[in-house]
Amino acid sequence: MATRVLQDLGVSPGLAVGTAVWLRRASAEIPVRTLAEAEVAGEQARFRQAVAEAEAEIGALRKRVAKDVGEAEAQVFDAHLAFLGDPAYTGEIERKIVADRVNAEAACRDVTEATRAMLASLPDEYLAARADDICDVGSRLLRLLQGVAGVDFANLPEQAVVVADELVPSDLSGLPKQVVGFVVARGSKTAHTAILARTMRLPAVYGLGDAMEAIADGQLLVVDGDTGFVMVDPSTNEVEKARQARQVQAEAQARAEARAHESAVTRDGRRIEVFANVGKPEDADAAVAAGADGVGLFRTEFLYFDNDHWPTEEEQYEAYRRVLEAFGEKPVIIRTLDIGGDKQLPYAQLPVEENPFLGLRGIRYCLAEPDVFRTQLRALLRASVHGTLWVMFPMVENVSEFRAAKEWVARCKKELEDEGVAVREDIPLGIMVETPAAALTADVLAREVDFFSIGTNDLTQYTLAADRGNTDVASLYDPLHPAVLRLIRMTCVAAEQVGIPVGMCGEMAGDAELTELLVGLGLQELSMSSAFVPLVKERVRGVDTRMARAKADAAAAAESPEAVRAKLAAVDGAGTAGEPL
């Protein structure tokens, strides 16, 4: 059989090669039926058989965990075994089969649920958590009653990839060491089991859905948790290639991380600032550790969304101060509230608009709600003495909006000074360039603002008039469209002419494959998720600005996004780390 390649979401990085082992569960549909009197004894016997099988499974599991992990961890299964022999549990299920004349599955489900509810209601948190244990035992019994064989965890192949429709946290407790990865039909990056997989450093791909039918027990699988690729039944040669590609990538990442705290300078001596995007103050330390030269975008929306009231000046001040202190001398660009009618706040009435992306959002909203704006600006200005603050306004598309915002900053500063509160003098005020209007008039805006930061996500959607969340037009949404590239270049040229910094803080900035193009378009600063900082820095070090410019010009002159990609691939040479799988 030819190799099949499936792809979806890599949720836990790394490469795993192993034999597919399907983790099957009881069907969610539990049959309920009333028994004839003559059937009761048989049903009872069937249930006892399931209990005996469950005891055997758990006993084997306990033995293996005791050997592989430790006696203390294995003792958890004593509680499972005790449940199976408990008059209040299995005894109650049998009683129900006899008294209510219902089939074993229905009795098992009902008693398990009642017991779970009892445990969950216990005041002791530890005991309440045992509700998971009873569910685990209950689903094991249901599976056995339905005649579905479980994974024989006591006799796994040497390298096993667990394949399942869905994973629950208890599947991962005391997992045998032979398990090297996961392929799962449903679930996302934020699923608890995905987080656990990352903690356990086991590669995992989620979300394959019906494509999973292509995988059979015993087939060889290659799982790439970075790219989300799963190879089914690959040849020895393909496995070897995948391993080599992974090795090259891992080495590139290690090389990049070793130099992450050095600055990123191109071969011809041009320094590119590589910044991190930060969504919450807690992320600041990770950004510093990753080697970020500063923060290119600190989104302040979390203050508004994770709250049940308008965030106070004090709450905001503490959050801003925390990030500014973490970065010290390095600049931290804080973006003022970017909110609009596409999201609602639980404590405020935002306008309900027919077209929120073209509505009262970003700076428009702040200028319309001066109390909200003023509170944020005061908090920012107060925090300014704790680090190197740059303030950025979102969605600005003309000079008067910027002037009005700047006026508010001056007013708040005066207020604070009158109150005797210290404020830094030299706070740069800049704008997000995220509308075609701002990019096309960047030369005009550049005379007034202190810096630009290009928000490619919005710039792309507004330029191409395509919502990437809409599956019918998502394919049109492409930041490599020459129109977007030209707007980026136009903004960079305008900034360069008056000598103000220009950066980028959209997703595009974190794609190491595009680093050369972006430097060529004229960006001086790139801001991304912390995780990408080391690799992008390393890519910058391989860039020759003159060659990059030529490449960027060719891309901007191309006829389509596909042509841009072809040009990028064609000239690609130095600085490319490994081929994708």
Added chain:
Amino acid sequence: MVEQTVTLKNRNGLHARPAALLVQTASKQSCKIWIRKGDKEVDAKSILGVMSLAVGAGETITLKADGAGEEAALRALVELIESGLGEA
């Protein structure tokens, strides 16, 4: 029928592991055994019953045994609880 009151020493209360040990030991006895906390009494041979009492650290419970070997059974359980149920 005999009964005796004891205080639970375990720092985390009578959670899954010590409860399992208590129930295992009780199940080996041929007499009937109950545990009472406040006005709630449960079968000591049922882990769920024992858990549902939610006995916390320093709380007092009463053990009651009835039937053949009740004295020895009660003594064994009291000693087990006082020795910290394998956690001391």
